[in-house]
Amino acid sequence: MSSTGLRLPASVFSVNVEHLAPHCNPAPCVIAGRRGSVSVISASERVTGDVLFIRPGVEHKVVCANGGINAIYLDGLAWPGSFPCAQRLQGRLADIAVDALFLEAGAQAELRHRLTSGTTPIPQQLGEVIETIIAEPMLRLSQLELAHRLKIERTRALRMFKAATGLTFRRFKQWSALQHAARQIAAGELVRTAAMDAGFADTAHLSRTFRASFGLTPSEAIAGGAQAGAS
Incomplete structure (x- = not known):
């Protein structure tokens, strides 16, 4: 690769x-x-x-x-x-x-x-998968599909993914979706719309995940005038 x-x-x-x-x-x-x-x-x-x-x-x-x-x-x-x-x-x-x-x-x-002391180069196929997950938070990419795209065995593909991102495949997908939802909420989108667009089951699922990762609920973020940016 x-x-x-x-x-x-x-x-x-x-x-x-x-x-x-x-x-x-x-x-x-x-x-x-x-x-x-x-x-x-x-x-x-x-x-x-x-x-x-x-x-x-x-x-x-x-x-x-x-x-x-x-x-x-x-x-x-x-x-x-x-x-x-x-x-x-x-x-x-x-x-x-x-x-x-x-x-x-x-x-x-x-x-x-x-x-950081340095970064490990990310294989091109893996980079393309990561970019897809970030761009399409609703995408239901499976572990088998990850392995198929990388053309390697599933366990090895999962290890490679975690080495590149610092997160497990499942956690990275959830974290990317959560950041997408947070940016939408900060831009004024309704919580239920942000939840749907990011692939969460419902607003309660988004709220639980939001609080576990950020320390506040979407409603608290809205009340606090949350702002967001990305690069």
């Missing part, structure tokens, strides 16, 4: 709330308070700072006393540290992270570069 220059997306969300309920972000995340410092609290630590990096898969809550949170999710980034849940970003790295949160040109790519 030849390799591709596929760049996995980074989603930026901004919401005017004072806290996020306990949740596990599926992808590495950089978070900053809109009007002051922010704290990430897990079972083992509390980390406070202006800009924080949060590893995926660890339950935590977020508190921002002055209200307002900006977050960027870096799909496919292999989290680089040994810290339990979160660490402060400082100096030039913090400046780059803030630029990335405000969608400054080139900042997200530089942030990725500085936060």
Whole structure:
């Protein structure tokens, strides 16, 4: 398989709330308070700072006393540290992270570069599958179809997919659909419409998944004036 220059997306969300309920972000995340410092609290630590990096898969809550949170999710980034849940970003790295949160040109790519020791080239066929999943959240692509498109055995295809994206095949599909729905909601779409367009069974399914990954429900995001961007 030849390799591709596929760049996995980074989603930026901004919401005017004072806290996020306990949740596990599926992808590495950089978070900053809109009007002051922010704290990430897990079972083992509390980390406070202006800009924080949060590893995926660890339950935590977020508190921002002055209200307002900006977050960027870096799909496919292999989290680089040994810290339990979160660490402060400082100096030039913090400046780059803030630029990335405000969608400054080139900042997200530089942030990725500085936060990881390197990336593994993604085979072209796999890159095409990933692009399809991101572009078509309602697509019901099966594990067997993934293996067929990659022309390899199913178990090997699933291992390759996780190595490239950092998520299992099933979780990546759900996460891509969730980000699609979140961007629609932030743009003013009805929750039930966003749920249908992203392939969720109903609004209750979307709400459960939304809260488990973001720490707030779609209704809370709407009430907080959520905004979204992607690159």
